[in-house]
Amino acid sequence: MPIATVDPATGETVEKFAPHDEVELERRIAMAHAAAAELGGTPFARRAEWMTSAADLLEADLDGAAAMLVTEMGKPIGQAEAEVRKCARTMRFYAEHAEEFLAEEPLRAPAAVGARRASTVYRPLGVVLAVMPWNYPLWQVIRFAAPALMAGNTGLLKHASNVPRAALYLDTLFERGGFPCGSFTTLLIAAAQVDAVVRDPRVRAVTLTGSEPAGRAVAAAAGASIKKTVLELGGSxxxxxxxxxxxxxxxxxxxxxxxxxxxxxxxxxxxxxxxxxxxxxxxxxxxxxxxxxxxxxxxxxxxxxxxxxxxxxxxxxxxxxxxxxxxxxxxxxxxxxxxxxxxxxxxxxxxxxxxxxxxxxxxxxxxxxxxxxxxxxxxxxxxxxxxxxxxxxxxxxxxxxxxxxxxxxxxxxxxxxNGMTASYPELPFGGMKVSGYGRELSAAGIREFCNLTTIWRG
Known part of the structure; x- marks a missing residue:
């Protein structure tokens, strides 16, 4: 499938984009890997400053970002504006609550074996690959990116091929907000190239929102490499x-x-x-x-x-x-x-x-x-x-x-x-059966891509 913006209201091709070649793909993965060490060691307060700044930039771009969503996937303009605002609110939500969600938790120490104290802490995994769909070109990505970056992970985005403008907008948003270069990077690649990226040893986990066949393929590749996955595969x-x-x-x-x-x-x-x-x-x-x-x-x-x-x-x-x-x-x-x-x-x-x-x-x-x-x-x-x-x-x-x-x-x-199903940053989101597994949003969402480390002190 070509990487192109096609206006759904007219069927006309607005712009075509060249995919990243193997050299550029390697450069971007290497950037994300290098940035992971820096971002993981950055205090929560600094990450929160950067995330809040990125949210401010997104809101300042409201008109242009909403128009982009209308052009790329036909979303009514009012709903497009609402999507942009929801993204900014979610970014601020994690800026405010990430440290709380990932705080060290004391445990009852097993005194019989001489423990003075025990606790658990959440540590970032490193590079997380996100394979995202076109229906909410910003929101689907932000609900992964905001918690992942606030946890200290870096992100690689393989977006749907029909929303390249949204993908490239997101490619620069977080760096504009202050995050280190490589913290969040878009990959303009074909679906057939995803398997190799999933299996790359520098990629530590994968999240996918999309079809059931796509989920099965990504989960199989990640499973073969013993990597964590979160899948959201649709519903009826x-x-x-x-x-x-x-x-x-x-x-x-x-x-x-x-x-x-x-x-x-x-x-x-x-x-x-x-x-x-x-x-x-x-x-x-x-x-x-x-x-x-x-x-x-x-x-x-x-x-x-x-x-x-x-x-x-x-x-x-x-x-x-x-x-x-x-x-x-x-x-x-x-x-x-x-x-x-x-x-x-x-x-x-x-x-x-x-x-x-x-x-x-x-x-x-x-x-x-x-x-x-x-x-x-x-x-x-x-x-x-x-x-x-x-x-x-x-x-x-x-x-x-x-x-x-x-x-x-x-x-x-x-x-x-007595209400309409919707996603909110405060509530866990995810399914069961072939709708997938794992959770996005809330405290559960930010913890999905962390290593739960147990600390025992004798």
Whole structure:
């Protein structure tokens, strides 16, 4: 796949980029390796100054950075601005809390063997490779980079080939903030070259957000080299609505939950599982809300849903819908590729889904919602857990006991009750089953790429 910026709203190639050759690739890995020793020995207070300065620079670049996100992946301008601000907030969050999260922790010393004191400390690993996707070109990277750098690690970024401008922007951001040269470095390389970088002995750990096949490949290479990995591999998140829920609020939130980021979010609600007592009411409100969304130019602030990021991505979504319709699914709204330039696809709601349809098991990465009728809460739970994914979930109910019942049984990394699933720097983020393993964000995220060292004093 060429490294190029293609405007999804028009399909036109804006700019092409030459990949780094082997000499440049080696230079960049060597820079990151050399910087690891310096950064790991830098006090937290100094790292915090640099991280805060980088956050200030990012906010000062708000207009340009947001416009870049719109051009590279079609994100509506308001959402692009929100992504930039969220990144800056997360950078400040780790600047403020990294030292606390990684502080030495005293342990009960085993007196029988003569110990006076015991404790654990978190030490940086060194160079961490990040293989990142295009759907949140800044946010996906920052939620790794901010904790990794604050822990004293250095970062190598292999970004998606269709967001090179974002990758190159990030290549300079942290050094502009004051971090030592080589602390964070972008690699403009092909996917086929990732395996060799993972296996390079100077790389100590790997994090990947992307597809299940990509995760398996990276995990295999890292496993062969005995290296730590964190994988976030997408989801097909359930959104459950029970009879005691505020159905109107649930339906309104469901629309936002499905089409955030033009429907291209791993943690977006994708399967809407509604108790039969409120199914008709929810289906009517939800379908109307989806049908009323404005699809158009992502630079226009009146637009709710912009184009999908790539032509192949739109083709994948259309094929899933066409397969379901051919096998008997009912289209409540949308469901067909529009004429004209760009990679647009309309907000779509499908009902009458059956197990032989691909969309029942596969992730739908676009503004397409699957609507299910559940006979009772056991049936709702069965439908929710029937996929191989387990990233996040949402439950709408007015019964706290029922909310607890679902929270104990849903196979997911998170359960949001009466709200929309989202990622926050304060909360751990990650999944189970084929949605991956490990956690990003919060204290858990910064500790993933540290060595937990036990210190025993006799």
């Amino acid at each position: 998140d359930p959104f459950l609505v029970m009879p005691t829920a505020d159905v109107a609020a649930a339906a309104a939130t469901a629309v936002r939950a499905r089409v955030q980021n033009n429907g291209q979010s791993c943690v977006a609600a994708k399967r809407f599982i509604v108790h039969t007592e409120v199914y008709d009411e929810f289906a009517e409100l939800f379908t109307r809300g989806m049908a009323e969304l404005v699809v158009g130019d992502p630079r226009d602030r009146r637009t709710d849903v912009g184009p999908l990021a790539t032509e192949s991505g739109r083709r994948d979504v259309a094929e899933l819908v066409d397969d379901a319709v051919a096998k008997g699914a009912e289209v409540l709204t949308g469901g067909s590729v529009p004429a004209g330039p760009g990679f647009f696809y309309p907000p779509t709601v499908l009902a009458g889904l059956t197990p032989e349809m691909r969309i029942v098991q596969e992730e739908t990465f676009g503004p397409v919602a699957s609507l299910y009728r559940a006979t009772d809460r056991d049936d709702a739970l069965r439908i929710a857990n029937q996929t191989d994914f387990g990233l996040s979930s949402a439950v709408w109910t007015g019964d706290d006991d029922e909310a607890d019942w679902f929270a104990e049984r849903l196979e997911a990394g998170a359960v949001f009750v």
